[in-house]
Amino acid sequence: MSAGRNRLPTFAALIPGAALRRAAAVSPGDIRDAVRRSGLRGRGGAGFLTGVKWNLAAAAGGQEKYVICNADEGEPGTFKDRLLLSDFTELVFEGMTLAGRAIGGRCGIVYLRGEYRYLVPHLESILAKRRTKGLLGREILGVNGFDFDVEIRLGSGAYVCGEETALIESLEGHRGEPRNRPPYPVTMGFRGCPTVVNNVETLVLACGVAAHGPEWLRSVGTEDSPGPKLLSVSGDCTRPGVYEFPLGTPLRDVLGAAGGSDAKAVQVGGAAGVCVPRSQFGRRLSYEDLSTGGAVIVLGPGRDMLAVARNFVEFFNDESCGQCTPCRYGNAALMAGIEKLEQGRCSISELNDLLALGETMQLASKCGLGQTSPNAFRSIASHFRGEILGHGQGNGGGHE
Amino acid sequence: MDPLDRHRLTAEVVMLAEKYGRTRSGLLPILQALQNHYRFLPDAAMQETADLLGLHPVEVYAVATFYRFLDIERKGRFMIRLCRTLSCDMKGKDAVARQLELELGVPFGQTTPDGRFSLGWCNCLGMCDHAPALLVNDRVFTGVTRESVFNILQGCRRALSSQVAPGRLEGPDVSR
Ligand SMILES: Cc1cc2nc3c(=O)[nH]c(=O)nc-3n(C[C@H](O)[C@H](O)[C@H](O)COP(=O)(O)O)c2cc1C
Numbered sequence: 001m002s003a004g005r006n007r008l009p010t011f012a013a014l015i016p017g018a019a020l021r022r023a024a025a026v027s028p029g030d031i032r033d034a035v036r037r038s039g040l041r042g043r044g045g046a047g048f049l050t051g052v053k054w055n056l057a058a059a060a061g062g063q064e065k066y067v068i069c070n071a072d073e074g075e076p077g078t079f080k081d082r083l084l085l086s087d088f089t090e091l092v093f094e095g096m097t098l099a100g101r102a103i104g105g106r107c108g109i110v111y112l113r114g115e116y117r118y119l120v121p122h123l124e125s126i127l128a129k130r131r132t133k134g135l136l137g138r139e140i141l142g143v144n145g146f147d148f149d150v151e152i153r154l155g156s157g158a159y160v161c162g163e164e165t166a167l168i169e170s171l172e173g174h175r176g177e178p179r180n181r182p183p184y185p186v187t188m189g190f191r192g193c194p195t196v197v198n199n200v201e202t203l204v205l206a207c208g209v210a211a212h213g214p215e216w217l218r219s220v221g222t223e224d225s226p227g228p229k230l231l232s233v234s235g236d237c238t239r240p241g242v243y244e245f246p247l248g249t250p251l252r253d254v255l256g257a258a259g260g261s262d263a264k265a266v267q268v269g270g271a272a273g274v275c276v277p278r279s280q281f282g283r284r285l286s287y288e289d290l291s292t293g294g295a296v297i298v299l300g301p302g303r304d305m306l307a308v309a310r311n312f313v314e315f316f317n318d319e320s321c322g323q324c325t326p327c328r329y330g331n332a333a334l335m336a337g338i339e340k341l342e343q344g345r346c347s348i349s350e351l352n353d354l355l356a357l358g359e360t361m362q363l364a365s366k367c368g369l370g371q372t373s374p375n376a377f378r379s380i381a382s383h384f385r386g387e388i389l390g391h392g393q394g395n396g397g398g399h400e
Numbered sequence: 401m402d403p404l405d406r407h408r409l410t411a412e413v414v415m416l417a418e419k420y421g422r423t424r425s426g427l428l429p430i431l432q433a434l435q436n437h438y439r440f441l442p443d444a445a446m447q448e449t450a451d452l453l454g455l456h457p458v459e460v461y462a463v464a465t466f467y468r469f470l471d472i473e474r475k476g477r478f479m480i481r482l483c484r485t486l487s488c489d490m491k492g493k494d495a496v497a498r499q500l501e502l503e504l505g506v507p508f509g510q511t512t513p514d515g516r517f518s519l520g521w522c523n524c525l526g527m528c529d530h531a532p533a534l535l536v537n538d539r540v541f542t543g544v545t546r547e548s549v550f551n552i553l554q555g556c557r558r559a560l561s562s563q564v565a566p567g568r569l570e571g572p573d574v575s576r
């Protein structure tokens with residue numbers, strides 16, 4: 001929603017074209033250096049240092065290199081990339097072009113979730129506009145050898161395809177099943193070539209760094225989590241929407257802004273994230289504390305926490321690619337456990353077994369989907385143990 | 401389009417293969433375009449695609465069955481997918497589901513006997529700030545209520561009778 005724009009001061013202040021003009025005047029190494037010194041970390045969830053990623057891809061050998069913008073945005077409760085793609089479109093493509101210049105790649109691909117297909121005509125029109133302006137195509141801004149263009153490819157409704165190696169499998173025409181890592185995409189990615197995969201928001205922030213220098217990012221946030229972060233706030237609050245906050249902001253402040261201060265708990269980071277009870281609303285959104293791709297789902301005073309856990313476990317059962325046992329079997333077992341809890345037939349030793357199973361899933365699953373899938377259940381079971389054990393026994397509980 | 405015209409189908413697959421490339425990377429865009437056109441992937445379409453890309457049909461089938469938005473069984477002219485993930489769940493997706501079933505007379509997972517509508521679930525559509533949300537083919541509807549379910553279905557019916565392309569459905573604008 002365009003009305004959300006004024007909630008995004010840092011992003012709204014960026015001017016398309018500025019980053020590329022700076023980038024055209026300096027060497028690719030200078031761009032990478034600025035990004036590295038800014039401390040920019042990936043906004044897709046994992047928080048990997050963008051400068052390090054770009055350096056690795058630049059150093060990797062190979063004729064062709066690719067820049068992939070991860071616009072799969074499948075994490076439940078996340079919708080901030082939708083806003084960037086619709087209202088800050090030029091900056092998304094500019095960030096990709098910048099990354100191309102930085103690593104020596106000429107091909108960019110936006111992997112757009114199928115759910116956002118309605119954005120395609122808009123995206124194509126902005127691409128055409130940038131080609132006309134000489135910001136895409138051959139000899140960008142008249143710089144010899146600075147060639148870059150962008151292609152849009154669509155997903156088809158599979159959450160796991162947001163995982164970077166599954167995404168690449170999907171682009172190559174296969175089932176979206178994650179690969180073993182290493183090798184990482186920076187050395188062996190799309191079509192076996194060095195590939196940088198970055199989240200939409202990361203690419204936009206890289207534009208700010210290229211245009212204004214590393215200090216621009218470091219002027220807000222914390223030492224280890226520099227810069228602003230977009231948050232997608234939904235659930236039991238009066239003002240849901242996309243918000244910009246400096247990394248390191250306490251959860252309480254976000255709830256205040258979105259009109260959700262009476263929350264019982266908040267699910268931070270979507271289905272893959274953790275449930276934070278009211279007593280911990282002082283915790284901070286940052287890579288050091290509550291790491292998140294930006295989803296903040298507010299759970300109001302009357303919410304049934306076991307129903308929340310069930311919704312997420314159903315999600316993972318549905319979205320698991322089924323390739324490895326800890327994830328496939330584990331999520332089915334968690335579902336069976338939740339059904340027992342709902343009927344008030346789960347003993348404490350059974351609950352403890354489920355929590356131990358969750359730990360195994362975190363350690364033994366092949367990709368991030370399986371590794372994070374027990375997070376919500378485990379955190380709910382630890383903070384709302386009384387409530388979920390009392391379920392179906394006429395004892396609503398409702399206390400931490 | 402029904403009964404399936406094999407010649408037209410072949411021509412279409414050839415055209416798509418030219419557009420997206422006769423390589424494995426072209427497979428998903430080709431299947432997506434076929435899905436868009438036929439609202440599912442007929443066996444003959446998967447066979448043609450496999451032949452053109454030099455793949456075994458089983459490989460095409462394996463890809464087709466992996467992705468939720470690709471169907472190997474015939475679906476209604478309008479595929480309705482209601483989001484069942486948490487934010488929509490908390491904002492009344494169950495009421496919307498009941499209303500859809502009432503209006504269409506079929507439960508989730510089924511297609512109306514006239515072949516016009518299919519009902520199904522999907523996961524988070526990235527519209528949680530305007531929950532509950534649903535998809536009608538490619539079109540997103542947000543802030544759906546019992547009342548707007550009726551209007552959305554009426555919009556579909558009007559589109560059918562006026563031969564409007566299903567992508568051009570009327571109705572509330574997609575929120576960005
Ligand atoms: C199951 C799963 C889904 C993911 N979905 C997304 C996604 O939708 N968007 C995204 O940017 N990253 C997603 N990621 C993270 C990517 O694998 C990758 O780390 C990220 O795109 C890197 O970009 P960044 O460093 O700029 O954050 C997902 C990871 C997993 C395990």
Ligand code: SF4
Pocket residue numbers: 160177178319320321322323324325327328365366367368369370371
């Ligand atoms: S952890 Fe789950 S999603 Fe990831 S590879 Fe294993 S089965 Fe597939």
Ligand code: FES
Pocket residue numbers: 076077078483484485486487488489523524525526527528531532533
């Ligand atoms: S939970 Fe339904 S759109 Fe996100």
